[in-house]
């Protein structure tokens with residue numbers, strides 16, 4: 480059976496996945512470094528910390544130093560975790576940055592596939608995640624078994640996988656892509672080459688439209704958080720805020736709508752930005768207008784406010800929160816550092832094959848920014 484957008488595949492588990500590589504194209508600006516002492520933030524989680532934020536943050540940094548650990552925080556983590564981390568950013572940039580450090584331990588505050596990616600790119604480092612139950616509905620949209628069956632239906636096709644996939648799926652992939660380089664990756668393949676694109680249907684639809692390819696099959700996976708940011712919400716918000724710019728993550732259910740609004744002239748073309756999370760930070764630093772509607776997980780707003788404090792960033796859907804990302808609590812981070820659990824491992828053969836698909840992406844020339 481050919482699975483296209485007409486065959487929506489729902490996530491079946493709460494589990495998730497990960498990667499590393501050094502290359503001259505790496506743009507360190509996609510991560511925010513926090514070399515100074517962690518600073519205090521004022522959120523509900525902060526106020527509930529026993530002993531206060533500063534005592535907790537000092538304990539985290541003390542343990543990290545004792546273990547020679549580098550703490551990475553994805554942009555969707557709660558502010559306390561983002562602030563205490565050594566590096567904050569998108570998943571692939573963080574993994575690549577961690578690979579270049581001399582840390583013995585990588586603590587990945589994100590979801591499981593991201594920690595897996597860190598392990599793939601740093602096979603000799605110990606990789607920990609504060610809660611191994613932190614999965615991803617998008618990564619779980621396609622299993623290795625399903626991908627094998629899909630490939631069998633299209634034996635001449637090449638597989639292009641978004642980095643939000645498990646190590647098992649990456650190992651069956653010819654070339655990975657990120658939300659910011661997916662169009663370049665597909666365009667780098669011969670025009671007559673059949674392509675299987677997985678797992679995100681919204682990113683796939685965007686790439687297919689941008690490249691104009693007819694020979695590209697799209698898996699019908701989705702992230703439940705991004706899919707829940709709807710066209711109706713975006714349309715309403717743009718009507719309420721007619722002078723705002725739009726930052727849209729291509730995984731969102733409203734991505735097509737954003738392009739429609741631009742194409743129809745309902746929002747000026749130059750105000751509609753399709754961006755990975757890392758690119759959102761870069762765009763915020765040069766943001767010309769004072770109001771921005773942001774379509775992605777709400778944790779992103781913390782980094783955006785820090786990058787451009789004078790800009791009014793507003794979520795298109797302020798309930799777009801990833802419960803998996805929020806499983807990484809301040810308490811879990813301390814436990815992780817104290818006990819060196821939960822460790823994330825990837826079979827050596829799987830890791831080697833998965834690494835090739837990531838390196839194939841990087842060799843195209845634009846490593847891009849992931850979720």
Ligand code: SF4
Nearest residue numbers: 615616617702704801
């Ligand atoms: S926001 Fe969606 S794609 Fe990102 S980690 Fe959560 S479930 Fe996965």
